[in-house]
Amino acid sequence: MAVADRRFSLGATARRAARRLLSSAPVLFGVLVLTFLLMRVLPGDPAVFFASGPNAGQAEIEAVRKQMGLDRPIPEQLLRYLEDVGTGQLGRSMTTGQPVVKDLRERLPASLELTFAALLIALTLSIPLGILAALRPGSAIDHGVRLLCSLGVCVPTFVSGLLLIYVFYYLLGYAPDPTGRLDVFAASPPGITGFLIIDFALTGDGEGWRAAAAQLVLPAVTMALFVIAPLARITRASMLAVLGSDFIRTARSLGLSRTRIVVTYALRNAILPVLTIAGIVFSTMLGANVLVEKVFSWPGVASYALDALLSSDYAPVQGFVLLMAAIFVAVNLIVDLLYGLADPRVSIS
Amino acid sequence: MLGHLGWVLRRNPLTALASAGALVLCLVAAFSPWLTPYDPIASDVPIALQPPSAAHWAGTDQLGRDLLSRIIAATRLDLAIALSAVGFSFVVGAVIGSFCGYAGGKLDRAVGRLVDVLMAFPLFVLAMAMVAALGNRVENIVVATALINLPFYIRFARAEVNVRRDLGWVEAARAAGESHAAVVLRYLLPNILPAMAVQISLNLGWAILNAAGLSFIGLGVRPPTPEWGILVAEGARFITTGKWWLVAFPGLALMLSVLCFNLMGDGLRDILDPRQRT
Numbered sequence: 001m002a003v004a005d006r007r008f009s010l011g012a013t014a015r016r017a018a019r020r021l022l023s024s025a026p027v028l029f030g031v032l033v034l035t036f037l038l039m040r041v042l043p044g045d046p047a048v049f050f051a052s053g054p055n056a057g058q059a060e061i062e063a064v065r066k067q068m069g070l071d072r073p074i075p076e077q078l079l080r081y082l083e084d085v086g087t088g089q090l091g092r093s094m095t096t097g098q099p100v101v102k103d104l105r106e107r108l109p110a111s112l113e114l115t116f117a118a119l120l121i122a123l124t125l126s127i128p129l130g131i132l133a134a135l136r137p138g139s140a141i142d143h144g145v146r147l148l149c150s151l152g153v154c155v156p157t158f159v160s161g162l163l164l165i166y167v168f169y170y171l172l173g174y175a176p177d178p179t180g181r182l183d184v185f186a187a188s189p190p191g192i193t194g195f196l197i198i199d200f201a202l203t204g205d206g207e208g209w210r211a212a213a214a215q216l217v218l219p220a221v222t223m224a225l226f227v228i229a230p231l232a233r234i235t236r237a238s239m240l241a242v243l244g245s246d247f248i249r250t251a252r253s254l255g256l257s258r259t260r261i262v263v264t265y266a267l268r269n270a271i272l273p274v275l276t277i278a279g280i281v282f283s284t285m286l287g288a289n290v291l292v293e294k295v296f297s298w299p300g301v302a303s304y305a306l307d308a309l310l311s312s313d314y315a316p317v318q319g320f321v322l323l324m325a326a327i328f329v330a331v332n333l334i335v336d337l338l339y340g341l342a343d344p345r346v347s348i349s
Numbered sequence: 350m351l352g353h354l355g356w357v358l359r360r361n362p363l364t365a366l367a368s369a370g371a372l373v374l375c376l377v378a379a380f381s382p383w384l385t386p387y388d389p390i391a392s393d394v395p396i397a398l399q400p401p402s403a404a405h406w407a408g409t410d411q412l413g414r415d416l417l418s419r420i421i422a423a424t425r426l427d428l429a430i431a432l433s434a435v436g437f438s439f440v441v442g443a444v445i446g447s448f449c450g451y452a453g454g455k456l457d458r459a460v461g462r463l464v465d466v467l468m469a470f471p472l473f474v475l476a477m478a479m480v481a482a483l484g485n486r487v488e489n490i491v492v493a494t495a496l497i498n499l500p501f502y503i504r505f506a507r508a509e510v511n512v513r514r515d516l517g518w519v520e521a522a523r524a525a526g527e528s529h530a531a532v533v534l535r536y537l538l539p540n541i542l543p544a545m546a547v548q549i550s551l552n553l554g555w556a557i558l559n560a561a562g563l564s565f566i567g568l569g570v571r572p573p574t575p576e577w578g579i580l581v582a583e584g585a586r587f588i589t590t591g592k593w594w595l596v597a598f599p600g601l602a603l604m605l606s607v608l609c610f611n612l613m614g615d616g617l618r619d620i621l622d623p624r625q626r627t
Binding site: 026027028030031034038041150151153154155156158159160162163165166169170171177178283284286287288290291294295302305306309310312317320321324325328329 | 581605
């Protein structure tokens with residue numbers, strides 16, 4: 001019986017995933033078109049850039065323009081662009097001279113590593129805090145959590161990051177030089193996953209692992225501080241609602257232990273809204289990474305896009321925006337699937 | 350009316366404090382040229398990079414400019430950007446959202462799709478790209494901040510109007526011969542204003558952070574114009590050598606202003622809709 005149930009829910013989950021993916025197709029298409037239009041509005045003529053230089057003759061520029069298809073009508077350009085994106089061609093960055101796809105692939109692990117670490121720190125702090133606050137509403141700890149939340153969202157990441165550098169690098173000397181993922185003198189591990197922490201662990205290089213982790217801690221904490229507030233708030237609100245419900249009262253009257261009631265029964269029922277917010281937070285963090293990556297000279301996709309943007313190199317920006325939108329859709333999908341795992345009732349309805 | 354307001358503020362001392370803080374901020378912004386102890390852009394190199402002292406409460410920067418004066422002078426620009434951006438997205442978003450929520454049908458679905466597309470972008474990145482596209486100027490920070498806020502206002506106004514459009518008093522207005530436009534603009538919009546006021550207050554803090562973030566990465570406002578984000582960016586170069594005040598004081602200004610608007614928004618929500626209290 002249990003096996004049959006499980007198979008049923010797996011099938012339902014797959015169907016739900018397919019449906020979600022289909023329903024997000026128009027959004028992705030809209031994102032593509034909007035990015036295309038945005039890039040056409042951006043100042044600067046790509047043909048001039050790609051011609052031999054600013055002194056290139058008019059004839060040469062015209063030839064490049066024709067070659068790039070920029071003399072065609074806009075709808076045709078859009079079709080060509082969609083074809084390019086479909087075949088995984090996002091153009092070439094003028095600053096690095098490499099295809100944008102290659103650049104993004106090299107840098108995405110750095111951004112993801114930072115974001116995952118930050119989310120992990122934020123979740124391990126905010127869920128217990130939210131639960132504690134919900135267990136004793138109106139108590140000192142509840143007010144403390146609320147104060148922490150109110151303050152957390154008010155400090156911009158670029159300020160808290162710099163102050164953390166001041167305290168832990170300048171004053172205490174615990175943290176390494178805040179420049180990038182790894183000391184310039186340290187040997188980088190073979191690129192297995194691109195996540196330094198995982199790669200070092202896989203190769204059993206303890207020293208390298210510690211070095212990479214030391215570089216990761218401050219930027220990750222900086223980002224985590226900013227997102228603890230929404231996560232702790234939603235945990236508290238959701239837990240409060242669940243703790244007030246009848247089945248918790250029943251569990252109490254049956255004499256179940258406090259831990260069992262809170263962790264097994266209440267938390268599992270309260271986790272859905274937390275998942276939703278965690279998904280949103282993850283996507284926002286990937287985008288808002290720019291500031292943290294800039295403060296810590298982190299070689300991620302966001303700082304790559306920013307550098308490109310500031311030097312009027314638009315192919316990387318376009319690729320970055322598309323990547324972020326795709327990740328956004330993917331994260332929403334994953335959150336949706338996790339819903340089904342956390343609460344099987346969702347996948348039936 | 351005023352008596353009721355006083356009663357509400359006495360019941361919520363934190364909200365009262367935050368509102369007072371917001372008022373002080375606006376006053377500082379309005380009178381900043383008369384409040385700065387020194388000229389905010391006059392450099393005095395011999396006293397460069399001095400820590401806070403009796404003469405310079407917040408210390409001096411790399412050109413010997415008084416940091417406190419620069420922070421005070423920046424208040425006007427930062428608040429002006431945030432207020433105009435939020436005002437813009439509120440007016441446009443409320444009108445579009447209300448009409449969509451009232452009319453429903455094709456228009457509603459089309460706008461809903463567009464909002465979905467806008468919200469699928471990482472918002473800060475969208476703002477970055479827009480400032481780059483429109484030109485690196487202050488007005489465009491306002492436009493970009495307004496545009497990334499717009500979807501939230503449209504959704505909010507749409508939902509609020511949608512639940513009210515078939516209520517008795519709306520029906521009555523229609524029966525009395527009011528046109529659809531008048532029903533939306535004169536009856537429904539004023540009715541959802543209190544709920545939207547909460548959104549505006551919470552949004553102001555976010556807009557301030559957003560604008561400061563953009564200028565921190567070098568978009569929008571240019572040095573030597575005093576602006577909180579730029580002040581932090583300038584101080585960032587000296588943080589590894591221990592010049593903390595260059596980052597801490599502009600950061601404090603940012604934090605306090607965002608805190609005031611956020612607490613005010615929370616307080617407003619508690620007053621207007623006690624069920625949503627968190």
